[in-house]
Structure formats: structure tokens, C-alpha cells
Amino acid sequence: MQCIHKILIRALSLAALLSPTAFAQNGYPNKPINFIVPYGAGGSADSRSRQIAQKMSVILKQPIIIDNKPGAGGNIGTEFIARAAPDGYTIGMGNFAPMAVNKTLFGNLRYDPETDLSPIILIEKGPLVLVVNPNSPYKTIGDIVAAAKAKPSVLTFSSGGIGGSHQLSAELFELNADISMIHVPYKSGSAALTDLMGGNVDLMFDQMYSAVPSIKAGKLRAIAITSKKRSPLLPEVPSFAELGYPKVEVLNWQGLIAPKGTPKAIIEQLNAAANQALRDPALRELMLSQGNEIGGGTPAEFATLIKAEASKWSAVVKTANIKPE
Structure with a gap:
């Protein structure tokens, strides 16, 4: 009876070790992580991605390799993230347009931001x-x-x-x-x-x-x-809200995303690493000096932002009858 009991315990332990959650807790990451940027090298999305990736690589103790995949208003790179294996080794930067605008604008995307991607964390908005x-x-x-x-x-x-x-x-x-x-x-x-x-x-x-x-x-x-309040960088410049246009509020944003199906424990580990990176004094000073609000928070909070922004900009695209090039 004791022998059978030991065998069952070993079997359950092995199953736990093989589960995605346990893998995240006991071995992730154990090789380099690919970081997809859906825009070209040298731009703001690329620069911020490299800054965040460098900080996170130190925290996670693995290289994070930037891979620029520009084109189609960010759709090519974002689709690449959506189609990647959901194992935590492909993540990327999810931006305002491909995450909240392009589904309505293009109408024939080969990925759905809501069903094909998992939010990790908001990096910034400005x-x-x-x-x-x-x-x-x-x-x-x-x-x-x-x-x-x-x-x-x-x-x-x-x-x-x-x-x-x-x-x-x-x-x-x-x-x-x-x-x-x-x-x-x-x-x-x-x-x-x-x-x-x-x-x-x-x-x-x-x-x-x-x-x-x-x-x-x-x-x-x-x-x-376009922020609700004036910016400390331009204290003399009024907000649209002050001038009688409170609905003219626009905050361009970006954050980390992963393929849908990436284990929750891995998402949480990446979220924790990114939150830690965003607490770096030098990075914070740089982001604030560029007029941005520093992100952070939970995957759920980022998901809520994406959903709200998609609803808002879908209405604008339809009302203004904006068509792709």
C-alpha cells in the first residue's frame, strides 16, 4: 500500500512539473526571449522596446532579442506575435493602432487583438x-x-x-x-x-x-x-478640456503583449519583471522627460484599457468614415 502511495505521489509531482504553470514557476525562462517590435528600427516604439527589454533581461536572467517586423500600420508584427507559440518565448510591443484601431479601419485583419493576444502590462501613455x-x-x-x-x-x-x-x-x-x-x-x-x-x-x-x-x-x-490636464513640460499650453472640448482626449499608448494561450503564470512573471523595470529611476526620468505617463499595473488593467480604447476609436473611424490607404 505504501509503495502504491509513493508511486502516486511521484506521478502527481511529475505531472505538476510538466504543467505550463509549474514550468513558469520552476524553469521559465531558460532560453532567450524574442521581442517583436511592429515598427522599424530607430522609432519611438523601437527605442522604448529596447530600453524595457534591456531592463527585463537583467531581471529574468535571459537575453531578450529585439526583432523589428514593420509594415501595414503595425499589423505585420502584431500578427506575428499572435501566431507565435504561446510559450512565453515570443512577446512584443502592442501599440495604440494595431491593438485598438486597425480592426475597424482595415476590416480584414488576420488577427483579432481581443481573441488572439494576451495583454501583459501597459508600458506608457502620452x-x-x-x-x-x-x-x-x-x-x-x-x-x-x-x-x-x-x-x-x-x-x-x-x-x-x-x-x-x-x-x-x-x-x-x-x-x-x-x-x-x-x-x-x-x-x-x-x-x-x-x-x-x-x-x-x-x-x-x-x-x-x-x-x-x-x-x-x-x-x-x-x-x-490632448490630456485632461496640462503637461509639466508645457505648463503654459491649455488642455482641450479647459477650452471646452473635454471629449478631445487622446493618449497614445503601448504595452507588452503575448500570444493568446500563454500560461497565466508566465504572463504574471513577465508582468512582475516589467513592473520592476518601470521602477528603474533612469528609465522613469527618461519617460517623464518625453511627456509620457509611466504605465505598470496588472494584465487585467491593460486589457480593460485596450477594450475601452477599441470601442472609442471604432466609433471615430466609422463616424469620420476613415478608409485605409
Whole structure:
């Protein structure tokens, strides 16, 4: 009887060791982790991914290898994550557009952000700032709205491409101000900003990290910011809420994701490592200096954010009748 009892205990112990949860607790990670960035090298998503990956690799005691898979507005890289083995050895950066916008915008994605991906943690979110050329006649939101109402579909706004936060911020503003402007998409945010500074377009909603240096240098004039409150980096710039447009709130965000089916224990381990990385003083100072809010929290909290954002931007895409290129 004792012999049978010992055999059962050994069998149960072996089964536990072979389970995904036990594997996460007793052996994960035991080889390098691939980190997919759905955008090209050198951009903001790539830079932040490398910074987070470096911190997490030290915590997890395994290399984390960055693999850039750009294209199709982030869809190619995000699909790659969704189709990877759910074993914790492929993770990636999940961004605003491919996670909350592109399902409605494209209509034929080969992945579903809700059913094919598992949120790990929010890394950061940051507002955009409405900017114009310093020689522009538009100095306030009132000036822009008045001009747009006087001459509908004449004012132009630039963006880094269809369906990104540059365009969607402007579309949300149009809907709430009941105005009509012309969208001028470029191949990148930097190209769109260059043409704005050259006086070829009227305005742009730009990311803080990109706009602030030019604002400080007098190369751009800031009109309003899309966060609920003013930014410490631009204390003189009012929020849209202050100016009577509380629904014009946009926070571009990104966070870590994994394929659906990745064991809960592995997700929790990655979440813990990322939370620890986000407490690093140097990384925090860098993120705050770029105008971002530092993320963190649980996978469930990140999932709730993604769901809310998908609902919000789906309505904007449909109402504004935004179509892919």
C-alpha cells in the first residue's frame, strides 16, 4: 500500500512539473526571449522596446532579442506575435493602432487583438499636442475653429499615415468642434512635421517627445494638449478640456503583449519583471522627460484599457468614415 502511495505521489509531482504553470514557476525562462517590435528600427516604439527589454533581461536572467517586423500600420508584427507559440518565448510591443484601431479601419485583419493576444502590462501613455507653424495666423483653438467654419475643408492637417494617433486626434477634434479639414498623410511623423514647419500644411497633432524640442526652440507654436490636464513640460499650453472640448482626449499608448494561450503564470512573471523595470529611476526620468505617463499595473488593467480604447476609436473611424490607404 505504501509503495502504491509513493508511486502516486511521484506521478502527481511529475505531472505538476510538466504543467505550463509549474514550468513558469520552476524553469521559465531558460532560453532567450524574442521581442517583436511592429515598427522599424530607430522609432519611438523601437527605442522604448529596447530600453524595457534591456531592463527585463537583467531581471529574468535571459537575453531578450529585439526583432523589428514593420509594415501595414503595425499589423505585420502584431500578427506575428499572435501566431507565435504561446510559450512565453515570443512577446512584443502592442501599440495604440494595431491593438485598438486597425480592426475597424482595415476590416480584414488576420488577427483579432481581443481573441488572439494576451495583454501583459501597459508600458506608457502620452498625450499629443496640437501645433502650428510659428508664423501661422492661428494662435488659439478659437482661431482654428473660426477659420474652419468660415471655409470648410480648406484647412489642412498632416499626419504620419492613415489611422495613426496623429490623424485620429484631428478627426476627434473635427467631430467635437463640428468642423471639416483636409487630411494630408505622410510616410512618417517626422516628414509630416517637417512640412508643417515649412508652412506647407496648417496644423498637426504631434507626439510630445517629437514636438516639445521644436516648441522650446520656437520652431512650432503649441495650441492645446490632448490630456485632461496640462503637461509639466508645457505648463503654459491649455488642455482641450479647459477650452471646452473635454471629449478631445487622446493618449497614445503601448504595452507588452503575448500570444493568446500563454500560461497565466508566465504572463504574471513577465508582468512582475516589467513592473520592476518601470521602477528603474533612469528609465522613469527618461519617460517623464518625453511627456509620457509611466504605465505598470496588472494584465487585467491593460486589457480593460485596450477594450475601452477599441470601442472609442471604432466609433471615430466609422463616424469620420476613415478608409485605409
